[in-house]
Amino acid sequence: MVLLRGEHVKTLPSESPLQRKFHQAEVSHVGTGVRSILSLPWLYMLHQKVWGGDILLRLYVRGFLHPIKNWTRILEIGCGPARILQHLPAKIEYVGYDMNPRYIEYARERHTGRKTFYCQHIGEDTLRPPSNYFDVVLATGVLHHLTDQDSKSLIDSAYDCLRPGGFLLTLDPVICKKRSLFERIVMPMDRGQAILSFDHYVSLAKTRFETVHGYVRDDLVRVPFGLIQTRYNHLIMNCSRVPGCEKR
Numbered sequence: 001m002v003l004l005r006g007e008h009v010k011t012l013p014s015e016s017p018l019q020r021k022f023h024q025a026e027v028s029h030v031g032t033g034v035r036s037i038l039s040l041p042w043l044y045m046l047h048q049k050v051w052g053g054d055i056l057l058r059l060y061v062r063g064f065l066h067p068i069k070n071w072t073r074i075l076e077i078g079c080g081p082a083r084i085l086q087h088l089p090a091k092i093e094y095v096g097y098d099m100n101p102r103y104i105e106y107a108r109e110r111h112t113g114r115k116t117f118y119c120q121h122i123g124e125d126t127l128r129p130p131s132n133y134f135d136v137v138l139a140t141g142v143l144h145h146l147t148d149q150d151s152k153s154l155i156d157s158a159y160d161c162l163r164p165g166g167f168l169l170t171l172d173p174v175i176c177k178k179r180s181l182f183e184r185i186v187m188p189m190d191r192g193q194a195i196l197s198f199d200h201y202v203s204l205a206k207t208r209f210e211t212v213h214g215y216v217r218d219d220l221v222r223v224p225f226g227l228i229q230t231r232y233n234h235l236i237m238n239c240s241r242v243p244g245c246e247k248r
């Protein structure tokens with residue numbers, strides 16, 4: 001078992017054999033020890049506020065979701081406590097699922113109407129979202145918590161439940177060749193232990209999606225009062241299901 005640790009990745013080129021092993025880690029999500037407190041929804045929400053996660057989400061919705069036209073049906077995989085709903089119009093139809101029952105309960109208590117939430121692991125076959133139905137599937141901060149096998153399962157399920165012309169949007173930390181001091185310190189603390197390179201994330205998405213565009217941003221994490229320099233690379237992928245050339 002190889003876990004993501006700063007010392008393993010700091011001198012590696014983006015697709016070295018050692019780095020490829022990170023995604024095969026048996027433990028791709030760490031929810032034990034100190035990190036277990038983040039499974040409490042209110043602490044997770046507070047943590048996101050402190051690190052600027054809410055600003056990030058607002059920028060993300062404005063920059064990547066709003067330019068997509070005509071979306072009213074959204075599926076969010078790994079929805080957590082459904083933070084994103086603060087930034088979306090109230091009238092949309094939304095389905096979210098996550099493996100953490102506390103997050104799901106928190107989301108259910110706060111959102112009614114055409115919002116439904118399910119507790120489920122990615123890769124489990126119990127929930128089958130309808131095929132060809134959703135305009136957008138979101139997986140925000142999720143792929144880096146998954147093994148390659150589970151990522152492929154997420155990508156397959158996103159593809160199948162999108163209508164032709166629909167999009168999967170993902171956002172995750174990404175390992176670039178030159179990492180900042182902040183990344184060296186913070187990345188190994190992430191609950192997600194499968195932080196990958198740009199090429200690796202894109203190759204996973206391309207196993208199903210016809211068109212994948214990746215955008216790297218290094219300015220989406222903010223520490224209050226700008227106390228320290230926080231260059232931290234994120235990859236946003238916009239994966240589209242192109243009508244008429246569906247992959248099976």
Ligand SMILES: C[S@@+](CC[C@H](N)C(=O)[O-])C[C@H]1O[C@@H](n2cnc3c(N)ncnc32)[C@H](O)[C@@H]1O
Nearest residue numbers: 078079080083098099100120121122140141145
């Ligand atoms: C960084 S959080 C992001 C949550 C939410 N998307 C947000 O933006 O706040 C990652 C989420 O993925 C969920 N997750 C991780 N592995 C999962 C799996 N195998 N199946 C379902 N959910 C998973 C975690 O419970 C957590 O809620």
